Amino acid sequence: MSGLQSNPSPTTSRVNPANRCKNKPLEASHYVAPSDKELLEIFPEAREIIPGKLKYWQDKKNGIKAWIKFNLRLIRTTVKDDFSRWFWREVVKTEVKEALLECNKQIFRLTRLNQGAHNTPLKELHLNMDKIEQAKTAPIIEIASSLVSRLRKTGRKYIGLCPFHKEDHPSFYLYPETNSFYCFGCHQGGDVIKFLELTHDFSFKEAVEYLRGGKEK
Numbered sequence: 224m225s226g227l228q229s230n231p232s233p234t235t236s237r238v239n240p241a242n243r244c245k246n247k248p249l250e251a252s253h254y255v256a257p258s259d260k261e262l263l264e265i266f267p268e269a270r271e272i273i274p275g276k277l278k279y280w281q282d283k284k285n286g287i288k289a290w291i292k293f294n295l296r297l298i299r300t301t302v303k304d305d306f307s308r309w310f311w312r313e314v315v316k317t318e319v320k321e322a323l324l325e326c327n328k329q330i331f332r333l334t335r336l337n338q339g340a341h342n343t344p345l346k347e348l349h350l351n352m353d354k355i356e357q358a359k360t361a362p363i364i365e366i367a368s369s370l371v372s373r374l375r376k377t378g379r380k381y382i383g384l385c386p387f388h389k390e391d392h393p394s395f396y397l398y399p400e401t402n403s404f405y406c407f408g409c410h411q412g413g414d415v416i417k418f419l420e421l422t423h424d425f426s427f428k429e430a431v432e433y434l435r436g437g438k439e440k
């Protein structure tokens with residue numbers, strides 16, 4: 224596997240899932256939007272640079288996705304035995320996990336700021352039950368697959384290393400049928416909204432908006 228490319232976009236921003244073990248309430252200090260919005264009021268010209276910044280992170284994310292695709296194809300075509308394939312797939316996932324998470328966070332933050340800049344503050348996009356139900360249908364496997372190491376299918380569920388506490392033996396389960404997760408190690412569990420609240424430090428509302436892909440209706 225000497226052809227494995229190096230990580231195109233390493234990030235210094237580290238998410239420490241170990242800190243999220245406890246089911247603590249989200250504090251105001253985790254919420255970056257108000258200060259960003261205040262900055263926009265002080266420096267209105269900053270609005271001009273949001274679309275450029277957004278494009279930067281979207282391009283970066285696309286670059287990472289292309290990198291993953293390239294390496295997975297490389298593994299598929301050059302690695303013969305199952306164990307080595309699994310091993311190299313894990314290497315690829317681990318390599319980009321944090322960079323991808325950072326991209327998602329920045330894209331979400333900038334999209335929200337962009338909406339603010341166009342006079343549709345998020346607080347006015349009230350949540351109704353339809354939106355919440357719609358958000359809950361976002362496949363948890365897709366949301367979680369880049370954040371759960373050593374993820375593999377076992378019967379009708381998936382098992383992997385818990386993103387919320389440190390462990391060597393997988394005890395974290397994803398249940399596609401109920402679109403939910405549960406960890407038998409730290410007893411963290413819930414639906415796809417809860418998963419994002421814990422991994423991204425999102426509020427409930429932010430998680431719903433994120434899962435709906437910024438759709439208004």
Ligand SMILES: [Zn+2]
Binds near residue numbers: 385395407408409410
């Ligand atoms: Zn756990």
